[in-house]
Amino acid sequence: MIQRWETVASRVRGDYEVFRVREDRCRSPLTGAEHPFYIIEASDWVNVIPVTPEGQIVCVEQYRHGTDEVSLEIPGGIIDPGDASPAHAARREMVEETGYDADAIVPLGSVAPNPAILNNRCYTFLAPGARLRHATRFDATEHLAVRLVDPADVPGLVAGGRIAHALVVAAFYLYEQHLRTR
Amino acid sequence: MIQRWETVASRVRGDYEVFRVREDRCRSPLTGAEHPFYIIEASDWVNVIPVTPEGQIVCVEQYRHGTDEVSLEIPGGIIDPGDASPAHAARREMVEETGYDADAIVPLGSVAPNPAILNNRCYTFLAPGARLRHATRFDATEHLAVRLVDPADVPGLVAGGRIAHALVVAAFYLYEQHLRTR
Numbered sequence: 043m044i045q046r047w048e049t050v051a052s053r054v055r056g057d058y059e060v061f062r063v064r065e066d067r068c069r070s071p072l073t074g075a076e077h078p079f080y081i082i083e084a085s086d087w088v089n090v091i092p093v094t095p096e097g098q099i100v101c102v103e104q105y106r107h108g109t110d111e112v113s114l115e116i117p118g119g120i121i122d123p124g125d126a127s128p129a130h131a132a133r134r135e136m137v138e139e140t141g142y143d144a145d146a147i148v149p150l151g152s153v154a155p156n157p158a159i160l161n162n163r164c165y166t167f168l169a170p171g172a173r174l175r176h177a178t179r180f181d182a183t184e185h186l187a188v189r190l191v192d193p194a195d196v197p198g199l200v201a202g203g204r205i206a207h208a209l210v211v212a213a214f215y216l217y218e219q220h221l222r223t224r
Numbered sequence: 225m226i227q228r229w230e231t232v233a234s235r236v237r238g239d240y241e242v243f244r245v246r247e248d249r250c251r252s253p254l255t256g257a258e259h260p261f262y263i264i265e266a267s268d269w270v271n272v273i274p275v276t277p278e279g280q281i282v283c284v285e286q287y288r289h290g291t292d293e294v295s296l297e298i299p300g301g302i303i304d305p306g307d308a309s310p311a312h313a314a315r316r317e318m319v320e321e322t323g324y325d326a327d328a329i330v331p332l333g334s335v336a337p338n339p340a341i342l343n344n345r346c347y348t349f350l351a352p353g354a355r356l357r358h359a360t361r362f363d364a365t366e367h368l369a370v371r372l373v374d375p376a377d378v379p380g381l382v383a384g385g386r387i388a389h390a391l392v393v394a395a396f397y398l399y400e401q402h403l404r405t406r
Contacts, residue, residue, distance in 0.1 A: 106339035157288035
C-alpha cells in the first residue's frame, strides 16, 4: 500500500497573482526523514468544448506567455469566486472568449493538471448547440481570435503541434469517451 | 492575426528546486500598455506507456504532494541534463520506477503542460514488449508500486478519477491516435 506523507510544516514562499508557491516539509512514511516539497497553489480551472449545430468546434487562438507561442485551444480559464459552479465558469468563459452560448453545459469529467506540483483540478464541459449570440468581452491582457475547427481535423492538429495544450488534449480524450458511451 | 507580446523586462522571482518563477513585463501589441506575467520555468518532462507482451499497461501508483492523494499514473519524470534525448529519459524513468524495460521506445508526440504559465513540454512514448528485467531504483522521496492495467479499463479509471493526471490522460489520447493510424 502506498501511504500518504505527513506534513510537519508549511509556509507560503511566493505570491504571483494567479498562483502562489507553498513550501511543505513532509515526513516520509517509509524512512521517517523530512524533505521539502514545493506546491503551486492555484484556483480550479475549467475548459469547454462548444459544438455548433453544424458540428464545428469553437476554438480560440491566443498568445501564451508561458511558451511564447500563439496557441490554438478551446475556451477556458480560472473559476472566479463569483462563479456559482464549475459549469457556470465554463459557460462564462465560453461567452466572454468566443461570444458563443449554448442552452446546455454537459460535464465530461475532470483532471488534475499536475498532481506532483499543482493542487488544483480542471473541469471539462461540452456545450452542444453553441451559437454566436454575444459580443466577446476580453480582459485587458486577452486578445483572442475565434477559429471553427472540424472535429475530424483535431487528431492531425494535435499530432502537428497546433493544438498542444495538455488540458485541451485531455479534454478531447474525455469528449471521445463521451461520444463512445452515450 | 494574433501577435506575440514583446517582453521589456524579466527577472527571476523565486527558485524552488524543481522549478523557478520568472516575472516578465510585457507590452500589449494592441494597446502598448505593459502588464506583468508570471512564468513557471521547468525542465521538459517525459512519460511512457509500457505495454507488456500480454497487452497490459505497466502503471505506477504513488503519493503526490500537489493533490495530497495517491495517484495512478504511467512512469515519467524530468529530463535530466545527463539524458541524451527525451527517449533516453523515458526509458530511464520506466526502468527506475517499474523495473520493466523494452527494446523499442516509440515517440507518440508531445504536449505543452500549460502554455499560459509553464514554459516546458512533455514528450510521450510507447514502450511495446516491456518486460520486468531490473530491480526498481527510487529516489529518497520516491515510493512507487507497480500496477498492471488492462487497456480496456483505462477509460473507466479516468472517468472514475483513479487516473487523474492530465499529462497521463493526454498520453492516452496520443496512444489512441497511434493505434488508430498505424
